[in-house]
Amino acid sequence: xxxxxxxxxxxxxxxxxxxxxxxxxxxxxxxxxxxxxxxxxxxxxxxxxxxxxxxxxxxxxxxxxxxxxxxxxxxxxxxxxxxxxxxxxxxxxxxxxxxxxxxxxxxxxxxxxxxxxxxxxxxxxxxxxxxxxxxxxxxxxxxxxxxxxxxxxxxxxxxxxxxxxxxxxxxxxxxxxxxxxxxxxxxxxxxxxxxxxxxxxxxxxxxxxxxxxxxxxxxxxxxxxxxxxxxxxxxxxxxxxxxxxxxxxxxxxxxxxxxxxxxxxxxxxxxxxxxxxxxxxxxxxxxxxxxxxxxxxxxxxxxxxxxxxxxxxx
Numbered sequence: 001x002x003x004x005x006x007x008x009x010x011x012x013x014x015x016x017x018x019x020x021x022x023x024x025x026x027x028x029x030x031x032x033x034x035x036x037x038x039x040x041x042x043x044x045x046x047x048x049x050x051x052x053x054x055x056x057x058x059x060x061x062x063x064x065x066x067x068x069x070x071x072x073x074x075x076x077x078x079x080x081x082x083x084x085x086x087x088x089x090x091x092x093x094x095x096x097x098x099x100x101x102x103x104x105x106x107x108x109x110x111x112x113x114x115x116x117x118x119x120x121x122x123x124x125x126x127x128x129x130x131x132x133x134x135x136x137x138x139x140x141x142x143x144x145x146x147x148x149x150x151x152x153x154x155x156x157x158x159x160x161x162x163x164x165x166x167x168x169x170x171x172x173x174x175x176x177x178x179x180x181x182x183x184x185x186x187x188x189x190x191x192x193x194x195x196x197x198x199x200x201x202x203x204x205x206x207x208x209x210x211x212x213x214x215x216x217x218x219x220x221x222x223x224x225x226x227x228x229x230x231x232x233x234x235x236x237x238x239x240x241x242x243x244x245x246x247x248x249x250x251x252x253x254x255x256x257x258x259x260x261x262x263x264x265x266x267x268x269x270x271x272x273x274x275x276x277x278x279x280x281x282x283x284x285x286x287x288x289x290x291x292x293x294x295x296x297x298x299x300x301x302x303x304x305x306x307x308x309x310x311x312x313x314x
Contacts, residue, residue, distance in 0.1 A: 003075045005039040006068040008032050009047060013065045014138060016054035073139070073277045084282050090119025093283050096132040096144035097124060099224070100200040101270060104245035105145065105291070108298070113290045120283060129199045129309065136275050143274040143284050145291075147199045147309035150273065157271040158288055161295045162304045164244045164265040165207065166258050168229075170236045180262045183207055190238035192229040199309035200268070204241050207266050207307050230254065243268065245298065267304040 011021035012032070022029040040047055047061035057065060083091070097106065106124070114122065127135065129150070135141040137154060148157045167186065169175055175185060186208050194201040229240040230250075234257075244267075247258055272288050 001039060001042060002035075003072060005035045006072055008035050009039065009068055010065065010072060010139075012036065012048060012055065013057055013061075016056070018055070069139075073275075073279060076279050077277075080279055080281070088119070089117055089282055089286055090121075091280075091283075092121045092123060093143075093280060093287075094123045094125065094141045095287070096127050096135060096141045096146075098129055098132065098144075098146045098199060099126055100194070100198060100226075100243060100246075101145055101147075102126050104243070104249070105270075105295070108294045109291045112294060113287065116290060117283075117286055120286075128197050130197070132273075136273070139275075142280050143272055143287065145270065146273055147203065147268045148271040148273065149269065149306075149308070151310065154276055155273050156276055156278070157273050158284075159269055159271045160288065160291050161270050161299045162267045162301055162306070163270055163299060164261065164267045164301055164304060165203070165241045165307070166244055166247050166260055168233055168240050168242055168247075168254075169257050169259060170233050170239070171257060173239070175259065178259065181259045182262050183266065186239070192232055192238045192240040194226075194229070195224050198224070200243065202311045203268055203307045203309050206312060207241075233257075244301075248298070263303040264305040265301060265303065266307050267301065268309060269306045 008021065008025060008027075011025050012018055015021045015024060018033055019029045022032040025032060036047065043064075045060050046058050047064055049056045049058050049061075083089070110122075110124075114120075125135075125141065127144075129146050132141065132144045132146055133150070133152060133155065136144060145160070148159070150157065167181060175181060178185070191204065191208055193204060226240075226242055226246055230242075232238060233240050234254075242258075247255065250258075272284065272291070274284055278284075
């Protein structure tokens with residue numbers, strides 16, 4: 001039994017296809033099939049049911065895959081140990097970021113990070129929270145930046161900062177006489193939302209009791225862009241909520257249309273998340289330190305109320 005054989009098994013289990021798994025492993029399909037067959041013969045069992053389309057794990061195969069993930073992860077840890085002993089902070093590192101964080105946080109830390117750690121090949125992927133969790137567990141991401149808490153016992157979270165929600169109202173709205181608002185001020189408003197799948201949308205739904213009950217409105221739009229929501233609000237078609245960092249990039253005129261919430265400010269918790277296997281922790285810690293250094297001056301809110309990014313259970 002070899003680690004390479006177990007790696008091939010994991011590839012087939014994920015892709016449910018020998019040819020596709022071989023492509024992902026950069027080997028020929030006969031080579032991959034032969035190695036898995038050798039492992040099955042050595043163990044005296046079948047890991048895969050090849051009569052099913054797509055290929056399925058057998059009952060014992062499911063247990064073997066669970067153990068194989070642990071073994072392959074532990075094998076990667078050996079390189080981690082060597083790198084840390086040598087003081088080497090480098091190599092490939094895959095980082096996932098959710099779309100509502102990428103445009104504001106990434107420009108703040110990326111240049112500093114690559115200048116400080118030029119030997120790290122940082123590969124950044126933008127995904128939904130759900131997709132990020134799947135990729136972390138399958139080993140396709142080393143870490144990610146997402147809204148938390150996620151209540152996943154296979155994932156660790158290190159809080160980076162707390163980012164308040166800020167309301168954006170059109171000009172001449174009746175709320176404009178208030179310096180600060182509270183969530184009850186949003187009742188009865190047409191709240192323009194991001195499309196389904198964004199955890200920021202779920203945070204708004206958890207904050208605003210009436211945001212999900214808008215069937216009687218003249219129209220209902222869900223966009224993937226804060227910019228679109230802002231333009232619609234400017235047309236008097238509703239209001240929207242923005243993450244605090246996004247408001248820093250607005251024009252001076254549009255910043256005058258913002259309303260902060262009273263303390264404790266409803267906020268999202270933004271964290272660096274990674275598997276409990278804690279692989280490449282020296283790079284994760286380097287990333288945390290760089291981000292902490294750049295956000296410290298931009299976000300200093302302490303009196304906050306964390307709004308869950310998880311969708312409400314129906």
